[in-house]
Amino acid sequence: MQLKCVAIDDEPLALELMKNYISKFPSLNLMQTFEDAIAGAEYLRNNVIDLLFIDINMPDITGIDLVRALDKKPMVIFTTAYKNFAFEGFELEAIDYLLKPIDVARFGKAIEKAADYHRYKNATNGDGEGESLYVYSEYKMVKINHKDIEYIESMEDYIKIHLQFDKTILTLMPLKRVLEKLPEGRFQRIHRSYIVPVNKIISIQNRKVKLPAIELPVSDSYADFVRNWMK
Missing domain, CATH: 2.40.50.1020 (LytTr DNA-binding domain)
Structure with a gap:
């Protein structure tokens, strides 16, 4: 099972690091990356993905507002340079938050959560079965x-x-x-x-x-x- 994913971050170095980390995990299939949040949002509206990595603080639109505007929401892992997370992200049921600079071991734990939850959703279909x-x-x-x-x-x-x-x-x-x-x-x-x-x-x-x-x-x-x- 591979998770189709997209990464959005207006910082080129942060995005390059994210691409490098994603490449280390065979369970992830990176479909696209975007420095432009608006272009990223357009791609997400027209394509189905499993997992979105997105920076919270971007100049055109915040990651939280971008995710909130999506009709079909993928699993989301927010990335941020700030320790104080916005409460609004709680509403969006994010899989995890990664604090920059992101450590690869911490990144791996977030991926485990996403893969585990993906299996749970597909196995139960929301009917409450499972353990x-x-x-x-x-x-x-x-x-x-x-x-x-x-x-x-x-x-x-x-x-x-x-x-x-x-x-x-x-x-x-x-x-x-x-x-x-x-x-x-x-x-x-x-x-x-x-x-x-x-x-x-x-x-x-x-x-x-x-x-x-x-x-x-x-x-x-x-x-x-x-x-x-x-x-």
Whole structure:
């Protein structure tokens, strides 16, 4: 499997370095490079690619605005010389951000993420199967193994995913949407604020679900699940 990719950067030296790095990875097929962001945007509107490397700060249009304007968005890896990333990039679900000067080892990790996510999308078709969940947290894509999830908690517009060993991941997503990403039957919503992995339920008593690390309430709306589980 090769990922068809395009690189856009108004700095010739940065673009040359990107071409050099891409050439080191057989999984990447570089289709075009552009110093002119407008020309790059026109190419992207007329061609289907898998992965876009794009600088955030360019004179004609920012990388973020260019990606936002695309009708069909490829996977995106932003490159930037600044440590403070724009929040708007979070909306665009970027695979990763690479801070200039880019190290080849760090570049390789970003490529692994892109290849992994590409396989995930093509294997699941968005139906929630597979063994991993992908969410966007702290301006990057994060892979979470289903088996590591202890429970998921709604916090208004955000959700907090509680993992093994007291780790948590916060992401901007409604609880309903994350449930759609999870395999049906293996995770269950028990309350307006909670989703639990069914195989980690120890017991259900007095409208409370006991998990290895916590007890959570079951609301009236999900009482049918309790009855079915106890059969």
